[in-house]
Amino acid sequence: MLRRIDVVTLFPDWLEGLKALGLTGRALAEGRILLKCWNPRDFAQGVHRSVDDRPYGGGPGMVMRPEPLARCVEAVLAEGEPAPVGCLTPQGRVVDQTAVQELASRERLILVCGRYEGIDERVMEALVDEEWSIGDYVLSGGEPAAAVLMDAVIRLQPGVLGHQDSAAQDSFADARLDCPHYTRPETWRGQVVPEVLLSGDHARIQRWRLAQAVARTAHRRADLLQERPLSRQERQAMEEFDLAGGAIDQESGLK
Ligand code: 9WO
Numbered sequence: 001m002l003r004r005i006d007v008v009t010l011f012p013d014w015l016e017g018l019k020a021l022g023l024t025g026r027a028l029a030e031g032r033i034l035l036k037c038w039n040p041r042d043f044a045q046g047v048h049r050s051v052d053d054r055p056y057g058g059g060p061g062m063v064m065r066p067e068p069l070a071r072c073v074e075a076v077l078a079e080g081e082p083a084p085v086g087c088l089t090p091q092g093r094v095v096d097q098t099a100v101q102e103l104a105s106r107e108r109l110i111l112v113c114g115r116y117e118g119i120d121e122r123v124m125e126a127l128v129d130e131e132w133s134i135g136d137y138v139l140s141g142g143e144p145a146a147a148v149l150m151d152a153v154i155r156l157q158p159g160v161l162g163h164q165d166s167a168a169q170d171s172f173a174d175a176r177l178d179c180p181h182y183t184r185p186e187t188w189r190g191q192v193v194p195e196v197l198l199s200g201d202h203a204r205i206q207r208w209r210l211a212q213a214v215a216r217t218a219h220r221r222a223d224l225l226q227e228r229p230l231s232r233q234e235r236q237a238m239e240e241f242d243l244a245g246g247a248i249d250q251e252s253g254l255k
Contacts, residue, residue, distance in 0.1 A: 002104060002157055004034045006076045006083075007146055008069070009113040010051060012037035014143040015150075024151055027160045035150075038076055044068035052116050061117035069112075069119060073127045076110055083108035084129035087119070088142030088149070092131030095149055099132075104153040111149065113142030175228040177216045179209040211237035 007015060018024045019035060028035050040051050044065075051069070052062035073085060088111060093099065103109060112119070112128065124131075134145045155161060182193045196208045214234045217224050230238075238244040 002033055002106060002109065002153060004036070004080055004108045005150060006036050006038060006080070006108070006110045007113065007143075007150075008038045008040060008072055008076060008111070009141075009143055009146070010039060010041060010115050011113075011141065011143055012039055014141075015147060018147050018150060023160055024154045027154050027157060032157055032159065033154060038072050040064070040068040040072040043071035043075065055117065059117075063117055064114060064119045064123075066120040066123045069123050070127060073110075073112065073123070081108050083110050085110045085112060085127055086130045086132050087112040087114065087124065087128045088133070088145035089114060089118075089131045090133050090136065090138055092133035094133050094135065095152070097152075100149070100152040101156065103149070104156040109150075109153070111142075111146045113146050115141045175217075175224040176213045177221055177224070179212040179216070207237040208241055210234055211241040211243050214238055215243040 009015070015035070015037060019028055027033055041049050044051050045068075049068075051065055053065050055061070055063045077085070083106065086109065095103075111132075132145070132149060134148045139145060180194075182197060186193050186198070194208070196205055199205065210233065214225075214230065215238065235244070
């Protein structure tokens with residue numbers, strides 16, 4: 001279970017939203033997890049406390065200087081329990097729900113956020129144990145990726161979600177997209193809520209939600225059905241609500 005997250009960032013304020021709002025804000029406020037930000041600028045020397053410099057070999061932009069960042073990471077490692085040092089980069093292992101569950105089971109996460117054109121490679125080699133990516137695009141810094149990863153792992157911690165089973169029902173929790181959700185009013189701009197959700201028949205509602213999740217997955221992310229073919233329960237639910245539509249076969253789940 002996660003007890004502590006350390007984030008190395010030149011922009012600690014970037015994480016104020018995660019710290020102050022929503023499920024993550026409440027989990028941190030309740031002391032379930034300690035989140036500590038460390039700024040490499042606090043470890044830079046000289047009048048200007050510079051944390052970046054021009055790239056050797058020329059080229060646009062600046063590179064994060066090795067010494068302040070290394071001193072910062074070493075200070076993080078000197079405090080608390082040992083943990084792998086992770087860095088958010090487009091080169092990293094792409095984070096999916098399996099990776100989130102793996103990270104969420106750790107006691108401590110250490111996340112390094114790069115800025116400028118990147119981090120001096122010698123720091124990556126000397127101090128970074130693993131790299132994580134949230135997808136194949138380049139951001140202006142590692143902080144947005146760190147926030148995504150932290151949100152995903154914090155919500156999996158015991159007691160953070162209202163209903164303990166919500167995490168298990170989460171979309172992607174078992175290679176399925178989410179079902180549609182509705183709330184009041186019953187009729188909104190002429191569109192009504194599916195009658196099954198008003199029936200009070202909770203078993204049937206659960207089967208309808210299961211069928212809807214499978215149909216959505218088949219339509220938008222068929223690759224997930226290859227990851228985990230349809231269960232008998234899912235196939236029966238699809239047939240009950242006439243959503244199979246010939247799209248679902250006995251084998252992999254799709255024709
Ligand atoms: C920038 C870049 C550009 C082209 C190809 C690879 C690249 N890697 C980086 C990079 O690691 N940049 C550092 C962190 C510093 C500049 C902003 N950073 C960043 C991290 N951009 N995008 C990410 C990122 C992190 C995790 N998942 C997706 C993107």
